[in-house]
Amino acid sequence: MNSPRLLFFLLVSLLPFTTGCTPQNSDAANSAKNVLHLFNWNNYIAPETIARFEKFCKCDLSQDYYADNEEMLAKLAAGATGYDVIVPTGNAIDTLIRQGALRPLDKSLLPNFKNINPAYLDTAFDPGNIYSVPYAYTLSLLGFNKEKIEQLGLPTDTWAIIFEPKYLEKIRGRVTVLDSQRELMAAALKYLGYSVNDTDEKHWREAADLIVRAKPYWAAFSNTSYIKELAVGNLWVAHGYSNDMFQAALDAQKTGRKFTISYSTPKEGAVLAVDSMVLHKSGKRPDLAHQFINFMLDGKNSAELTNLIGSGNPNLDALQYIQPEIANNKAIFPDPELIARLEMLRDLDRKQRRLLSRLWTEIKLR
Amino acid sequence: MKRGNLWLWSAAVLVYAFLYIPLIIVVLYSFNDSRLNAEWVGFTLFWYKALFNNTEMLLAARNSLIIALCASFCATLLGTMSGLAIHRYKLKVLPVLVFTPVAMPEILLGVSILLFFLQVLNFTLGMVSIIIAHATFCIGFVAIIVRARLQGMDESIFEAARDLGASPWQTFRLVTLPLIMPAVVAGALMSFTLSIDDFVITFFTKGVGEPILPIQIYTMIKVAVTPEVNAISTLLMLLTLIMISMAARLESSGSSEGSAKPRKTAK
Amino acid sequence: MKEKQLARLLVSGPPLLFLIVFFVAPSLIMILTSFRFPGEFGGLAPIMPPLEKAAGEHGFTSDAYQFFFSDFIYAEIFLKSFAVAFGTTLICLILAYPLAVLIARSRKHLRNLMVLLVILPFASNFLIRIYAWMIILGPESALSHFVNTVLGAFGIAPVTLLFSPFAVLVGMVYVHLPFMVLPLYTNLEKHDPSLLDAAQDLGANAWQRFWRVTWPLSLPGVFSGSALVFIPVLGMFAVPDILGGTGDILIGNLIKDQFLGTRDWPFGSALSIMLTLAVLSVAGLTAWLARSATGQRAI
Numbered sequence: 054m055n056s057p058r059l060l061f062f063l064l065v066s067l068l069p070f071t072t073g074c075t076p077q078n079s080d081a082a083n084s085a086k087n088v089l090h091l092f093n094w095n096n097y098i099a100p101e102t103i104a105r106f107e108k109f110c111k112c113d114l115s116q117d118y119y120a121d122n123e124e125m126l127a128k129l130a131a132g133a134t135g136y137d138v139i140v141p142t143g144n145a146i147d148t149l150i151r152q153g154a155l156r157p158l159d160k161s162l163l164p165n166f167k168n169i170n171p172a173y174l175d176t177a178f179d180p181g182n183i184y185s186v187p188y189a190y191t192l193s194l195l196g197f198n199k200e201k202i203e204q205l206g207l208p209t210d211t212w213a214i215i216f217e218p219k220y221l222e223k224i225r226g227r228v229t230v231l232d233s234q235r236e237l238m239a240a241a242l243k244y245l246g247y248s249v250n251d252t253d254e255k256h257w258r259e260a261a262d263l264i265v266r267a268k269p270y271w272a273a274f275s276n277t278s279y280i281k282e283l284a285v286g287n288l289w290v291a292h293g294y295s296n297d298m299f300q301a302a303l304d305a306q307k308t309g310r311k312f313t314i315s316y317s318t319p320k321e322g323a324v325l326a327v328d329s330m331v332l333h334k335s336g337k338r339p340d341l342a343h344q345f346i347n348f349m350l351d352g353k354n355s356a357e358l359t360n361l362i363g364s365g366n367p368n369l370d371a372l373q374y375i376q377p378e379i380a381n382n383k384a385i386f387p388d389p390e391l392i393a394r395l396e397m398l399r400d401l402d403r404k405q406r407r408l409l410s411r412l413w414t415e416i417k418l419r
Numbered sequence: 420m421k422r423g424n425l426w427l428w429s430a431a432v433l434v435y436a437f438l439y440i441p442l443i444i445v446v447l448y449s450f451n452d453s454r455l456n457a458e459w460v461g462f463t464l465f466w467y468k469a470l471f472n473n474t475e476m477l478l479a480a481r482n483s484l485i486i487a488l489c490a491s492f493c494a495t496l497l498g499t500m501s502g503l504a505i506h507r508y509k510l511k512v513l514p515v516l517v518f519t520p521v522a523m524p525e526i527l528l529g530v531s532i533l534l535f536f537l538q539v540l541n542f543t544l545g546m547v548s549i550i551i552a553h554a555t556f557c558i559g560f561v562a563i564i565v566r567a568r569l570q571g572m573d574e575s576i577f578e579a580a581r582d583l584g585a586s587p588w589q590t591f592r593l594v595t596l597p598l599i600m601p602a603v604v605a606g607a608l609m610s611f612t613l614s615i616d617d618f619v620i621t622f623f624t625k626g627v628g629e630p631i632l633p634i635q636i637y638t639m640i641k642v643a644v645t646p647e648v649n650a651i652s653t654l655l656m657l658l659t660l661i662m663i664s665m666a667a668r669l670e671s672s673g674s675s676e677g678s679a680k681p682r683k684t685a686k
Numbered sequence: 687m688k689e690k691q692l693a694r695l696l697v698s699g700p701p702l703l704f705l706i707v708f709f710v711a712p713s714l715i716m717i718l719t720s721f722r723f724p725g726e727f728g729g730l731a732p733i734m735p736p737l738e739k740a741a742g743e744h745g746f747t748s749d750a751y752q753f754f755f756s757d758f759i760y761a762e763i764f765l766k767s768f769a770v771a772f773g774t775t776l777i778c779l780i781l782a783y784p785l786a787v788l789i790a791r792s793r794k795h796l797r798n799l800m801v802l803l804v805i806l807p808f809a810s811n812f813l814i815r816i817y818a819w820m821i822i823l824g825p826e827s828a829l830s831h832f833v834n835t836v837l838g839a840f841g842i843a844p845v846t847l848l849f850s851p852f853a854v855l856v857g858m859v860y861v862h863l864p865f866m867v868l869p870l871y872t873n874l875e876k877h878d879p880s881l882l883d884a885a886q887d888l889g890a891n892a893w894q895r896f897w898r899v900t901w902p903l904s905l906p907g908v909f910s911g912s913a914l915v916f917i918p919v920l921g922m923f924a925v926p927d928i929l930g931g932t933g934d935i936l937i938g939n940l941i942k943d944q945f946l947g948t949r950d951w952p953f954g955s956a957l958s959i960m961l962t963l964a965v966l967s968v969a970g971l972t973a974w975l976a977r978s979a980t981g982q983r984a985i
Binding site: 426427428430431434435437438439440441442444445448493497498500501503504507508510512513516517519520522523524525526527528530531532533534535538539551552554555558562586587588616618619623632633636637640648649651652655656659660663664 | 689690693694697698700701702704705706708709710711712713715716719730781782784785787788800802803804805806807810811812813814815816817818819820821822860863913917918920921922923924928938941942945951954955958961962965969
Binding site: 123124126127130148151152226234268269271272273274285286287400402403406407409410411413414415417418419 | 723724725726727729753757759760762763766824825826846849930931932933935940943944945946947948949950953
C-alpha cells in the first residue's frame with residue numbers, strides 16, 4: 054500500500070515545477086519586456102492614470118508597495134534592486150541622497166517640471182532638485198468626530214487636545230496617535246514651540262515627558278486602523294495623515310453615519326510630508342522613468358490622485374482639474390500663513406536615531 | 420468518579436468554545452454585506468467573488484503554495500535523514516543543530532538569515548530565501564516525528580534484515596522506509612502547514628515584488644479589513660482541514676499495516 | 687565496515703551541511719553584527735576603513751551591548767516579556783490540563799476527533815485568529831457591552847478590552863493553547879489507569895489521586911508543553927502589534943523595530959543575542975528542574 058501514498062507525495066512535490074516557475078522574482082520574466090518598475094506607497098496612484106500611461110509609453114507599469122518610509126529603506130538595504138522610480142518622503146530622500154543611491158534627473162526630459170509650485174522646490178536636502186520632483190504631499194494633523202467634539206466643547210485647532218489631560222479626560226480611550234517615532238515627537242515638539250527638526254536632547258526629553266503624561270488617556274498607537282475606527286465611531290480624535298482623514302470622512306458619509314469626520318491642522322504647526330519621485334540607480338529603464346515623471350507632472354494626471362484620495366498637490370497646473378470641494382479644503386490646500394508653520398522632517402544620524410529609539414522605548418514602556 | 424467527569428466535560432466544552440467562537444465569527448462575517456465589517460448587515464458571496472478577482476491575493480496564494488511545497492520537500496528529505504541518523508547513530512552535533520531552530524523564537528531565525536543573506540552571500544531576498552528559512556525550522560519537526568516512530572519500533576526487524584544479508588541501502592529501501600512512511604508523510608504535511616501559515620520568518624526573509632499570503636493578510640489587517648480577509652481565512656481553514664484529515668487517514672492506515680509485524684508473503 | 691561508514695556519512699551528512707550553512711553561519715553572522723557600528727544613514731559601517739573617503743566609524747565595538755546595559759529599560763522589557771510568557775504558560779496549563787485528561791481517557795475514535803478539533807483552529811491563518819479577537823474585544827462588541835454592563839452594576843467605570851494588556855494575554859493564550867494540549871495528552875495517555883484504581887482502593891479522594899498520582903507522572907508532558915508555549919511567546923511581536931495598547935511593547939517588537947524602524951542592526955542583533963541567552967538559560971533551568979523532579983531526562 055506504499056505506492057499510492059508515495060505517488061501522491063511525488064505528484065504533489067512536482068506541482069511547483071508544473072506551474073512553470075522556479076522560485077524566482079516573478080518580475081524576472083518581465084525584464085526582457087518594456088516594463089517600468091515603480092516602488093510606491095499603497096494606493097498612491099489612480100488606476101486610470103496607470104492605464105493611460107501604459108497606453109502612452111506602450112509599456113507595462115509594474116508596481117510594488119510599501120506602507121512606511123523605513124520599510125522602503127529597509128527593503129532597499131535588503132538588496133531590492135531594479136526599481137526605476139521610487140516615491141519617498143523628504144527625509145527618506147535625504148537618506149537616499151546621502152547613501153548615493155539615486156540617479157540625477159535629466160531636466161531636459163522633463164518639460165512639465167515648470168508646473169510645480171516653487172514653494173515646494175529647492176528643499177534643504179535636495180537644493181536645485183537634482184534628484185527629486187514633488188509628487189504629492191500630506192499633512193500630519195488631527196481628525197475628529199465633529200459632532201462629538203462639539204458636544205464636549207473641545208478645541209479643534211490645537212495639539213493640546215491630545216496632550217493636555219484637562220481635555221483628554223473627556224475623551225479617554227477614544228484617541229489614537231501615530232505609531233511613528235518621528236511623527237509623534239514632531240507633534241510634541243511643535244506643541245512645545247520647538248522645530249520638528251530640533252535635535253537638542255533636552256527638548257526631546259521635554260517632548261517625551263509630555264507624551265508620557267498624555268499616554269494613559271490614549272487608546273492606542275495606530276498608523277492605519279484609525280481610519281476605520283474614526284469612520285465607525287469608535288474613535289473621536291485621531292492623529293493621522295490628511296489623505297487618511299479624507300478617506301475616513303468619505304467612508305462615514307457613504308455608510309450614512311449620523312456624524313461627520315472633520316480634520317484640521319493645529320495652529321502650532323505640523324509636519325508636511327512631501328513625497329517626490331526619484332530615480333534609483335539600479336533601475337534599468339531611466340528613459341521610461343523620465344517619461345513617467347514627465348507624464349505625472351502634467352496637471353491632468355497629477356490631479357487624478359488628488360481627486361481619488363484627497364492628497365495635497367504641489368502642481369499648479371493641476372488645480373484646474375481638482376474637484377472644488379477638495380481644492381477649497383484648507384486642510385488639504387493650506388493658506389500661505391499656515392504653510393509657513395509647516396515643516397518637513399530631516400533625517401537623523403545614527404547617534405540621534407539611537408537616542409530617539411531609546412526615548413521611544415521609554416515612551417512605550419512607561 | 421461521575422462528578423469528576425462532569426467537571427472535566429464542562430471544562431473541555433468551555434475550552435473548545437474559547438477555541439472556536441472566534442473562528443465561527445470569522446467565517447460568519449466572511450459573508451457579511453458590509454465593507455467596514457463592524458456589524459452584521461446581510462448575507463452575500465460578494466467577498467469570495469472579490470477574492471477571486473484579487474490578482475495580488477491569488478499571486479500571494481500561489482507564491483505561498485510554491486514555497487510551502489518546496490520547503491516541505493526539502494525539510495522532509497533532510498528531516499527524515501536526520502531522524503534516521505539521530506536514532507541509528509549516537510550523534511552529538513546533529514541533534515543540537517536539528518532541534519534548536521524548533522526551540523528558538525522565530526524572530527531570531529528570521530533576523531539571522533536576513534543578515535546572512537545580505538552580508539555574506541550578498542543574495543537578494545526572494546522566494547529562495549524564504550524557502551531556505553522555512554526548511555531550516557521544519558527539518559526539526561520532521562526529525563522529531565520520524566525519530567519518535569523509530570523509537571517505538573522493534574529493533575529485531577532490522578537485525579533480521581541484516582542477518583539475511585541485506586545491504587544498508589536495501590535495509591533502508593525495503594524495511595525502514597515502508598515502516599516510517601506514515602511518519603514521513605505526517606512530517607511532510609506538518610511542514611507544509613507550518614510553511615503556509617508562517618508569518619514571522621517570512622516577514623524578515625521575503626524580498627520585494629513577491630506577495631506572500633500571510634504578509635498580504637497582515638497588510639490587510641493593518642490597513643483595510645474588508646470581509647475579504649475573512650473569506651481568505653475561511654478558505655485557508657478549509658484547505659488545511661482537508662490536508663490534516665488526509666494526513667490523519669494516511670497515518671492511521673499506515674499504523675495498522677506498518678507495524679513491525681512480518682507480512683505473509685507467498686513462498 | 688566501510689559500507690556502514692559510508693551509509694552513516696550519506697545519511698547524516700546532507701542535513702548537517704545544510705544546517706551548518708543556513709543555521710550556524712547565520713547565527714555567527716548575527717553575533718558578528720552585534721559587534722559592529724551601524725551605518726550613518728542605514729545598514730552597517732564597514733569593517734575596514736574605506737580608501738577613498740575620510741574614515742568614518744568602522745571596525746568592531748561593544749557599543750551595542752554598552753547601550754543595552756546603559757539603561758535599565760531594556761532589562762525591564764525583558765522582564766516584562768518573561769512575565770507575559772510565564773503568565774501565558776500558566777493560563778494555558780490550567781486551560782489545557784482538564785481537556786488533555788479528558789482526551790487521554792476517551793476511547794480511540796473520540797480521542798482522535800477531539801485531538802483534531804484542538805489542532806483545527808491552528809490550521810487557520812495565525813493572523814486571522816488574532817484579528818478575530820479584534821472583533822470580539824472591540825468597544826462596540828457584544829462582549830464589551832456585556833462586561834461593561836456588569837461592571838456598571840458594581841459602579842466601576844467602563845473598560846476597553848481591546849488595545850490592552852488583557853487583549854495581548856488573551857491573544858497569546860489563544861494562539862498557543864494547542865501547543866500545551868498536545869504534549870500533555872500524549873503523556874497522560876500513557877498513564878496506567880490501574881494506578882488510579884489502586885490509589886482509590888487505598889482510600890485516596892479525587893484531589894489526592896490527581897495531586898499524588900496523575901500530576902507527578904504528567905510532569906514531563908507539563909514541561910514539554912510549557913517549553914512549547916513559553917519560548918515562542920518570548921519572540922512574538924504580531925500579537926502586541928495588533929491587539930496591544932500604548933504600553934504593550936515586548937522584546938519581539940523592540941527587535942523588529944531595530945531592523946525595520948531605527949535602522950540599527952547592531953543593536954537589534956545584540957538584543958537577539960541577549961534573547962537567545964535568556965531562552966537558553968530558561969531551557970537549561972527547566973531541564974534541570976524537570977530532571978530533579980522526575981528523576982529522568984524530560985526531553
